[in-house]
Amino acid sequence: MSGTPEGTGSGRDYRAAFDAAHHPMAVVGADGLVTVANPAFAGLFGTDPAGRRAADLAGLTADQDIRRTYRDVLAGRERRLCCTRRVKRADGRTFWAEIVLTPLPDGPDGGERGALLCVTDISDRRELGARLRHLEMHDAVTRLPNRALFFERLSAAVEAASYERGATGRIGLCYLDLDGFKAVNDTLGHRIGDRLLIAVADRLTECARNAGTARGGGPLVARLGGDEFAVLVEESTGTEQLADLARSLLASLQLPFDIDGQRLAVSASIGVVERSAAGTSATGLMQAADTTLYWAKEDGKARWTLFDPERNAHRMTRQALSSSLRPALERGEFAVEYQPLVGLADGVTRGVEALVRWHHPRFGTLPPNRFIGIAEEDGSIVELGRWVLRTACGQARRWQLDHPGARPLFVSVNVAVRQVWDSDLVADVARTLEETGLEPRLLQLELTESAVMGSAGRPLQALQDLSDMGVRIAIDDFGTGYSNLAYLSRLPVSALKLDGSFVRGFQDEAHPNPADETIVAALVELAHRLGLTVTAECVETAGQAARLRRIGCDTGQGWLYSRAVPPERIAELVGLTALPA
Numbered sequence: 001m002s003g004t005p006e007g008t009g010s011g012r013d014y015r016a017a018f019d020a021a022h023h024p025m026a027v028v029g030a031d032g033l034v035t036v037a038n039p040a041f042a043g044l045f046g047t048d049p050a051g052r053r054a055a056d057l058a059g060l061t062a063d064q065d066i067r068r069t070y071r072d073v074l075a076g077r078e079r080r081l082c083c084t085r086r087v088k089r090a091d092g093r094t095f096w097a098e099i100v101l102t103p104l105p106d107g108p109d110g111g112e113r114g115a116l117l118c119v120t121d122i123s124d125r126r127e128l129g130a131r132l133r134h135l136e137m138h139d140a141v142t143r144l145p146n147r148a149l150f151f152e153r154l155s156a157a158v159e160a161a162s163y164e165r166g167a168t169g170r171i172g173l174c175y176l177d178l179d180g181f182k183a184v185n186d187t188l189g190h191r192i193g194d195r196l197l198i199a200v201a202d203r204l205t206e207c208a209r210n211a212g213t214a215r216g217g218g219p220l221v222a223r224l225g226g227d228e229f230a231v232l233v234e235e236s237t238g239t240e241q242l243a244d245l246a247r248s249l250l251a252s253l254q255l256p257f258d259i260d261g262q263r264l265a266v267s268a269s270i271g272v273v274e275r276s277a278a279g280t281s282a283t284g285l286m287q288a289a290d291t292t293l294y295w296a297k298e299d300g301k302a303r304w305t306l307f308d309p310e311r312n313a314h315r316m317t318r319q320a321l322s323s324s325l326r327p328a329l330e331r332g333e334f335a336v337e338y339q340p341l342v343g344l345a346d347g348v349t350r351g352v353e354a355l356v357r358w359h360h361p362r363f364g365t366l367p368p369n370r371f372i373g374i375a376e377e378d379g380s381i382v383e384l385g386r387w388v389l390r391t392a393c394g395q396a397r398r399w400q401l402d403h404p405g406a407r408p409l410f411v412s413v414n415v416a417v418r419q420v421w422d423s424d425l426v427a428d429v430a431r432t433l434e435e436t437g438l439e440p441r442l443l444q445l446e447l448t449e450s451a452v453m454g455s456a457g458r459p460l461q462a463l464q465d466l467s468d469m470g471v472r473i474a475i476d477d478f479g480t481g482y483s484n485l486a487y488l489s490r491l492p493v494s495a496l497k498l499d500g501s502f503v504r505g506f507q508d509e510a511h512p513n514p515a516d517e518t519i520v521a522a523l524v525e526l527a528h529r530l531g532l533t534v535t536a537e538c539v540e541t542a543g544q545a546a547r548l549r550r551i552g553c554d555t556g557q558g559w560l561y562s563r564a565v566p567p568e569r570i571a572e573l574v575g576l577t578a579l580p581a
């Protein structure tokens with residue numbers, strides 16, 4: 001029996017497998033023309049592709065890099081081409097396809113190389129991927145773009161605005177937080193809360209649509225999470241455009257919402273940032289917007305606030321001080337200066353007020369009003385207050401020992417209300433007096449009027465224990481806070497310090513204000529009837545001192561006598577009338 005050549009039988013087997021395959025395949029000659037295609041390939045494209053250019057069929061001509069790799073595969077210089085292209089069928093419909101082209105081995109007769117072209121329809125896969133991405137990038141409640149998509153768009157917008165010609169090169173952002181939403185959620189439940197969020201999203205979207213001056217038809221509205229929303233304006237035209245948008249957003253949200261028969265009222269705080277895209281970043285823009293949103297809430301809510309570089313610089317300085325405050329105490333950057341308290345009747349220095357200074361390596365010497373508030377907020381005031389108390393008491397004792405023949409000076413130390421709540425102030429004072437050897441009568445603790453007048457429970461007991469110990473208690477800045485005179489009689493207080501605003505009213509000696517003098521005279525008389533001494537702050541002129549002396553004020557403090565000075569200069573005051581300013 002004559003046999004068939006092995007190659008011929010093998011070839012028939014390969015051709016049968018090629019034709020029966022469900023995967024669309026075609027053989028492409030070295031000239032780029034389809035020489036043969038299986039039925040699956042012809043069915044996918046809706047035509048017999050034999051003799052047609054494979055590059056045109058598979059959409060490989062548009063991209064230069066793909067076109068070059070395609071030619072290299074046909075010539076045997078590249079081992080594989082794999083790409084995804086949008087391909088057109090014979091009837092004009094398109095589909096997404098994964099294209100793979102691999103070279104075929106040389107034929108037995110040494111003919112030119114060809115390649116095997118495989119095409120897979122991935123339209124369903126891409127559609128599924130698109131749906132999954134949409135779900136991933138959109139909020140499930142409001143259907144708005146979520147935080148991930150917003151930051152993606154924001155980053156792209158910043159980059160595009162920085163380089164595109166013919167554009168404004170600017171970008172704007174409104175960052176919103178709903179005022180009153182938590183109360184709705186807590187009282188009416190999450191179902192009502194979610195429906196309110198949907199209604200809010202609809203109003204924001206409508207405002208953005210009406211403001212459609214940006215590329216793409218209008219600003220992008222996104223829900224960033226919780227009750228936070230953002231509106232992105234690409235190619236903005238200036239702060240006025242963003243201000244107008246913020247006004248319309250706020251006005252829209254201030255109208256009542258009708259949810260399930262209930263009328264709900266919410267508003268929003270809005271931080272507004274508008275700037276050149278050059279030199280900024282998505283992160284920097286959001287940080288500025290977040291800061292500005294915080295200002296809007298801090299300023300009273302239900303308002304929009306525009307980013308202010310100067311205010312932000314102050315915030316950054318405050319943040320820098322906050323982060324370095326505790327380490328500064330360990331590094332010994334604080335110092336205590338002292339301002340004399342002078343008897344108005346005889347000009348003799350009775351005591352001194354201890355005033356802490358921070359010798360900051362970057363910002364220079366800072367007065368207390370630059371950092372005490374920060375220390376109270378983060379709790380470091382307790383440790384700082386202990387250090388000031390220990391330093392001041394130790395210094396007062398040294399003056400006493402250095403000048404045994406002189407009348408000892410008392411030292412007045414400011415105490416923050418948080419020191420009373422967060423530490424055992426009585427124990428701290430007792431330990432400090434014992435360690436330094438200072439008599440309790442030579443220590444005066446100053447608390448602000450607002451802190452003392454509201455004292456009850458633990459703070460009031462602490463003040464009483466200190467008074468029983470022999471320590472003086474003074475109310476600082478008296479006349480600017482609660483001024484509860486009835487409550488004053490029940491506090492263990494020994495001195496009042498009149499706020500400087502009263503004394504400044506005495507500056508115009510040519511045209512004195514009788515009302516100022518009447519008020520101060522009444523306060524001094526009341527204090528004396530209660531057995532309290534009175535110190536006037538901010539005494540700057542001899543005329544002020546004379547009027548205060550005539551009224552009966554006991555001691556004065558201010559630049560007329562001295563600014564706050566280092567402890568070595570206070571030694572000059574022992575037994576003297578005044579220290580030259």
